[in-house]
Amino acid sequence: MTAKNLTQQESFDIKAKRIRMILSDVDGVLTDGTIAIDHQGNESKRFSTADGYGIRLWFQAGYSFGLITGRRSECVLHRAKDLGINMVRLGTFAKREAVEEIANEQHLSLEQIAYIGDDLPDLPAIEAVGLGVTVPDAPEELKNAADYITKRCGGYGAVRDLINILLTLNNSVFVLK
């Protein structure tokens, strides 16, 4: 079968089955994009436990997960530690470059990486990787470029949605041991 004859679903499945690592933006993907700041300037974010459980399942299946975010928030480090994520890039607006660096470090090709982001700084990374993913309320440019638009919004299980699809395609076990 030539690439031309593949249906959209078949070509998605081929791309998705190559994925070994998910790199995720934080604000608007793992959160709903809001940031709470108290009177002392302390920042807090709300994370979905459904995403958290999904990331644990993803690790258990033997895959990698990392975070790339433009902001420098202590709370991201706490959440990452909670979930055993040690690949974390804070204060990184050049997301595509960060994705390429991580791919090199991890000896993976860009085809083996899925990137999920919700806004324009994420677009170059979405275009560069094997599986570009965005959320339902992202700008049109991202939705046009993405291979997959999650059904759930950022902060409400968007990452879990992506992980469920990838694990199902790879016949991975769904129960956390």
Ligand SMILES: [Mg+2]
């Ligand atoms: Mg974002």
